[in-house]
Amino acid sequence: MTALADVVAFACLLAGAALCLTAGLGLVRFPDVLSRMHAGTKPQVLGVLLVMVGAAIRLDGWANAWMLLLVAAFQLLTAPVSAHLISRVAYRRRHVRRDLLLVDEFRGAGHQDVWYQGDEPKDAPPEEPGPVQPS
Amino acid sequence: MTIEPAATRLRHQVPLVVWLVVVWVLLWGTWSWANLLSGLLVALAVLTLLPLPHVVGGTRVRPLPMLVFFGHFAADLFVSGAEVAWQTLRPGGVRRTAIVQVQLRADSDLLLTMVAEATSLVPGSLVLDLDRELRVMTCHLLPARDLEDVERKKAHILVVERRLVRAFGSAADLAALDGHRDEGVLAP
Numbered sequence: 001m002t003a004l005a006d007v008v009a010f011a012c013l014l015a016g017a018a019l020c021l022t023a024g025l026g027l028v029r030f031p032d033v034l035s036r037m038h039a040g041t042k043p044q045v046l047g048v049l050l051v052m053v054g055a056a057i058r059l060d061g062w063a064n065a066w067m068l069l070l071v072a073a074f075q076l077l078t079a080p081v082s083a084h085l086i087s088r089v090a091y092r093r094r095h096v097r098r099d100l101l102l103v104d105e106f107r108g109a110g111h112q113d114v115w116y117q118g119d120e121p122k123d124a125p126p127e128e129p130g131p132v133q134p135s
Numbered sequence: 136m137t138i139e140p141a142a143t144r145l146r147h148q149v150p151l152v153v154w155l156v157v158v159w160v161l162l163w164g165t166w167s168w169a170n171l172l173s174g175l176l177v178a179l180a181v182l183t184l185l186p187l188p189h190v191v192g193g194t195r196v197r198p199l200p201m202l203v204f205f206g207h208f209a210a211d212l213f214v215s216g217a218e219v220a221w222q223t224l225r226p227g228g229v230r231r232t233a234i235v236q237v238q239l240r241a242d243s244d245l246l247l248t249m250v251a252e253a254t255s256l257v258p259g260s261l262v263l264d265l266d267r268e269l270r271v272m273t274c275h276l277l278p279a280r281d282l283e284d285v286e287r288k289k290a291h292i293l294v295v296e297r298r299l300v301r302a303f304g305s306a307a308d309l310a311a312l313d314g315h316r317d318e319g320v321l322a323p
Contacts, residue, residue, distance in 0.1 A: 019220055026223035034275045035229050038219050038261055045256060046216030063164030070161050080255030084262050087275060091234075091263055102233040102279045106263060 009057035016050030019043040032097040033090035037083040045079050048072070094120045151187070152178045200301040207298060211257040218259065222278060233279035234263065237292050239270045240311050241300050247272075249303065250296045257295060259288050 026039025052072045056065040090096070094112050098104070152175070159174030160166060222229055241247055247270070251262045254274060264273040274292065279285050300308050 019216055022220035022223045026219065029223055030229055034261065034263075035232060035277050038275075038277045039223055041255055041261065042212075042215045042218075043220040043223070046212055049212075066161040066164050070158060076256070077252065080252050080262065083255060084251070087261060087263055096234075097232075100229065100232050102231045102282070103285060104234040105236040106234045106273045111264070 005057050009054045012050045012054030012057070016047045016052075016054060019047030019050065023047060031100060033095050034087050035100075037087045037090075041079050041083045045075055048075050148182055151182065155181060195303065195305060197302055200298065201303070204298040204302040207295075208253060208257070211295075215257055215259065219277070229278060231279045233276040233285050234273065235276060235285060235289055236271050236273050237289050239272055239293075239296055241296060241304060241308055242270060242311060243305070243308065246300060246304055246308060249299050250292075253295050253299060254292055257291070260292060 020043070023039050023044035026043065027036050030036045030039055049072050052068040056068045059065065059068075091106070092112055096104075155178035156171065156174040159177055160170050163170045239247065239250060241250060244267070247265060247267065251265050251272065254260050254272070255262050259276050259278065260274040261277070262272060263275050266272075272292070276285060276288050279288070297312060300312050304312070
């Protein structure tokens with residue numbers, strides 16, 4: 001029985017660690033901020049959950065398991081919120097690789113800044129003409 | 136801010152107090168009356184010092200649809216974790232992504248929040264923006280293989296919403312769900 005539990009815990013910990021590794025890989029390999037946020041939410045949350053399950057099996061006593069349950073719950077609640085905020089700002093600041101976009105139904109007035117800051121990708125929409133300076 | 140009867144305010148804050156006490160007891164890890172009482176004191180102190188606007192429109196819980204939702208949610212979590220993990224590992228890297236808008240039917244702050252949270256965690260989508268007035272949610276999709284794939288993912292978001300409303304929505308929310316059955320996806 002304990003041997004079986006150990007094997008399950010081992011598998012969970014290993015799979016969780018591997019998923020967290022892919023989350024890190026995604027941060028390096030993905031082309032733009034929005035895609036990176038995918039890597040930061042999904043494999044990472046699942047990885048943390050699996051590590052929690054593995055740890056809960058290996059640790060003795062319920063006291064630790066309850067704490068891990070809280071960690072998992074807050075991970076599920078907070079990861080989407082932070083990813084949403086970061087990607088929202090990235091879109092507004094035009095840090096979007098438009099050459100990779102199949103469709104963009106969000107494009108339009110009010111959703112993005114209209115001035116260049118100098119660090120946008122090359123295919124960001126053209127800067128709108130500035131306010132007319134009095135001569 | 137309007138002054139409301141103390142009884143109404145208390146009723147609205149009971150779930151929050153219960154949640155805070157549960158978190159407190161879980162943090163201590165052991166059940167005891169001392170933990171419960173101290174947790175209650177801390178929860179009341181937190182609510183007094185940091186008052187929150189309460190959630191308008193109470194929600195209800197239907198046990199069976201809730202189990203259906205959480206079952207699908209857990210399965211989706213595994214699928215999406217595996218899919219994005221594969222995207223990071225595959226040799227070609229990410230090819231195509233998409234930004235789409237979906238017209239939601241639910242009309243309560245709590246339900247929309249839950250839909251957005253669930254959508255961020257299920258396969259392929261990440262919430263970019265949520266327009267509370269129009270109930271339009273903007274999502275970033277990864278990967279988007281072709282236009283068909285995009286439509287399928289949009290439909291999946293609506294399915295997630297439907298499961299959530301079935302599990303937690305009021306009768307009015309359920310009726311709204313059926314009233315908009317055919318116009319869920321925005322015309323391009």
